[in-house]
Amino acid sequence: MEKFSYKIINLQDLLTQVKELREKKYRLVSISCTQVEEKFELLYTFDLNLSLKHLKIIVAKDTPIPSLTCIYEGAFLLENEIQDQFGLSFAKLNIDYKGQLFYPEKNPLFLKNNK
Amino acid sequence: MKFIKRLLLTGIKKSPWLLHFDCGSCNGCDIETLAVLTPVYDAERFGVINVGNPKHADIFLVTGTVNRKNQEILNNLYLQIPEPKVILAVGTCALSGGIFAEAPNVIGGVDKIIPVDIYIPGCPPKPEAILEGVLKSVELLEDKVKNGKI
Amino acid sequence: MPKTIIPFGPQHPVLPEPLHFSLTVEDEIVQEAIPGFGYVHRGLEKLCEIKDIHKMIQVVERVCGICSKIHALCYCEGIEQMMGVEVPPRAKYLRTIWSELHRMHSHLLWLGLFADSFGFESLFYHFWRIREKILDINEKTAGNRIIVSVNILGGVKRDLSTEDQKWILAELKEIENKLEEVKDTLFKDYTISKRTKGKGILSAEEALYLGAVGPVLRASGVAQDCRQLQYAAFSELDFEPVIAQEGDSFARMQVRYFELFQSIDLIRQALSKIPEGPISVKVKGYPEGENVFRVEQPRGEVFYYFKANGSKFLDRLRIRTPTFANVPALAKMLTGIELADVPVVILSIDPCISCTER
Ligand code: SF4
Numbered sequence: 001m002e003k004f005s006y007k008i009i010n011l012q013d014l015l016t017q018v019k020e021l022r023e024k025k026y027r028l029v030s031i032s033c034t035q036v037e038e039k040f041e042l043l044y045t046f047d048l049n050l051s052l053k054h055l056k057i058i059v060a061k062d063t064p065i066p067s068l069t070c071i072y073e074g075a076f077l078l079e080n081e082i083q084d085q086f087g088l089s090f091a092k093l094n095i096d097y098k099g100q101l102f103y104p105e106k107n108p109l110f111l112k113n114n115k
Numbered sequence: 116m117k118f119i120k121r122l123l124l125t126g127i128k129k130s131p132w133l134l135h136f137d138c139g140s141c142n143g144c145d146i147e148t149l150a151v152l153t154p155v156y157d158a159e160r161f162g163v164i165n166v167g168n169p170k171h172a173d174i175f176l177v178t179g180t181v182n183r184k185n186q187e188i189l190n191n192l193y194l195q196i197p198e199p200k201v202i203l204a205v206g207t208c209a210l211s212g213g214i215f216a217e218a219p220n221v222i223g224g225v226d227k228i229i230p231v232d233i234y235i236p237g238c239p240p241k242p243e244a245i246l247e248g249v250l251k252s253v254e255l256l257e258d259k260v261k262n263g264k265i
Numbered sequence: 266m267p268k269t270i271i272p273f274g275p276q277h278p279v280l281p282e283p284l285h286f287s288l289t290v291e292d293e294i295v296q297e298a299i300p301g302f303g304y305v306h307r308g309l310e311k312l313c314e315i316k317d318i319h320k321m322i323q324v325v326e327r328v329c330g331i332c333s334k335i336h337a338l339c340y341c342e343g344i345e346q347m348m349g350v351e352v353p354p355r356a357k358y359l360r361t362i363w364s365e366l367h368r369m370h371s372h373l374l375w376l377g378l379f380a381d382s383f384g385f386e387s388l389f390y391h392f393w394r395i396r397e398k399i400l401d402i403n404e405k406t407a408g409n410r411i412i413v414s415v416n417i418l419g420g421v422k423r424d425l426s427t428e429d430q431k432w433i434l435a436e437l438k439e440i441e442n443k444l445e446e447v448k449d450t451l452f453k454d455y456t457i458s459k460r461t462k463g464k465g466i467l468s469a470e471e472a473l474y475l476g477a478v479g480p481v482l483r484a485s486g487v488a489q490d491c492r493q494l495q496y497a498a499f500s501e502l503d504f505e506p507v508i509a510q511e512g513d514s515f516a517r518m519q520v521r522y523f524e525l526f527q528s529i530d531l532i533r534q535a536l537s538k539i540p541e542g543p544i545s546v547k548v549k550g551y552p553e554g555e556n557v558f559r560v561e562q563p564r565g566e567v568f569y570y571f572k573a574n575g576s577k578f579l580d581r582l583r584i585r586t587p588t589f590a591n592v593p594a595l596a597k598m599l600t601g602i603e604l605a606d607v608p609v610v611i612l613s614i615d616p617c618i619s620c621t622e623r
Contacts, residue, residue, distance in 0.1 A: 052557065145330070
């Protein structure tokens with residue numbers, strides 16, 4: 001298996017970069033969110049013929065993140081899950097569960113200090 | 116009244132119907148429960164039939180942990196099952212939360228929400244154990260009919 | 266008729282698990298399907314902060330009871346890669362054998378449930394009877410029927426003796442014969458074709474765009490199988506991904522049915538090539554850095570993301586399970602079909618909700 005490496009990009013470039021990947025017929029594999037102190041790292045993973053490509057953005061809690069659903073329709077679940085777990089917000093989601101995909105009330109359970 | 120009671124007793128003894136609800140289990144217990152109903156273990160030889168409608172059921176078999184969203188549904192299903200009924204908790208998860216007890220969205224075992232009559236431990240329990248539990252619950256049902264106020 | 270919204274699930278007779286769909290229906294035709302989740306959510310990814318990396322194996326096995334062994338395989342290989350641990354070759358082969366056995370038991374289980382979804386109960390029982398043989402093998406060789414906890418960091422816990430291997434081969438032969446017996450029913454039966462052919466069509470283009478994985482993707486004609494990534498011992502075994510072209514429920518059944526034979530073949534190859542030697546190495550220290558790992562589960566590709574900090578506990582473990590990736594594709598398949606076909610189409614992706622929600 002190939003070694004893991006990623007490219008850090010700016011938040012503004014995200015949509016254009018992802019669009020390029022979509023044109024090259026990449027498939028969206030996953031979005032993984034990690035809390036690093038007060039910031040959040042979002043790792044976007046794409047696949048083409050079983051080789052992976054990773055993009056990473058680093059955001060603060062209140063920054064709205066552009067949603068990928070205008071490019072990959074199926075991204076709504078991944079993004080809603082992050083909204084649920086970390087309380088981040090995505091702009092222009094096609095189906096927005098408003099942080100209630102998994103829980104009946106809004107409560108970002110995966111934040112570090114939230115036990 | 117006596118006649119109805121006798122009728123109920125034969126019906127329940129000969130063919131108790133079972134409702135299975137998966138409430139946050141890892142599937143391990145569910146498929147073992149289903150395996151009990153299929154040929155090798157064949158619970159149907161005791162008349163046990165899996166039904167989808169709570170209003171038809173006598174035995175309520177619950178697997179898995181309770182979380183914030185399914186507690187309501189669990190309670191709803193419980194209330195919809197007519198008396199007499201027996202509640203069966205299958206698997207360590209349903210008993211206490213098991214390996215997931217400390218997970219953020221887990222409340223605990225099934226008995227935090229509804230009363231449980233029979234507990235079957237194991238992760239997942241063997242089909243034989245589940246079968247034994249189901250048969251025990253038939254005895255319990257009989258008791259409930261005999262001593263209940265129906 | 267005006268639009269009606271029909272709730273499907275969470276407690277539904279064809280679904281062994283609670284999945285919810287809000288179906289917007291007009292004249293019995295589904296216009297929109299919006300999934301609803303949360304009934305089996307536990308949040309077990311967060312357990313990595315309180316359970317150490319060895320104990321987490323038991324937790325990831327319980328992401329899903331049906332493909333437990335393969336979750337553990339993915340987790341172990343991912344962490345081993347991060348720590349630079351070289352697993353002994355015999356352990357690699359043993360991992361492969363157990364994971365293929367798991368794939369078989371999962372596919373048989375699904376074939377049964379699928380038959381049940383259109384009311385073919387005797388076929389359901391038939392497949393589950395065959396499946397019991399595999400569970401017997403699991404019980405004899407690994408000590409448990411479903412949650413087969415054989416993986417540890419650095420190898421496996423149990424070995425297969427020569428008698429066991431012989432016995433497994435004999436059982437496989439029998440399973441193969443039994444499977445051949447139902448082949449005609451499965452592919453020629455009128456009811457089955459009527460209920461599954463042309464239902465829930467997904468084109469290759471859509472499948473890739475919506476991120477579908479596993480048999481759903483392969484049934485649409487895309488030959489992609491994560492086993493080609495050559496984890497465990499797959500680099501030394503010979504196989505071709507099973508594909509079908511039509512992209513409907515029937516094609517997905519076909520793919521899974523033929524994958525059973527593929528798995529039998531892979532186990533035979535592995536048993537004939539298995540080298541002697543130790544089955545595990547000692548793992549010292551704790552991982553550091555980030556890593557991703559993917560393996561092929563019965564339902565498709567599972568994706569693990571690890572972030573470690575050199576301590577006993579992982580910083581973050583993220584699991585993207587196959588059903589999670591297939592749900593957008595399922596929502597697409599459901600639009601435009603008749604209400605009566607909804608259960609069959611939902612089951613055709615082999616939904617595993619406890620995976621999806623974790
Ligand atoms: S008791 Fe074990 S097998 Fe059963 S649901 Fe819980 S974790 Fe799964």
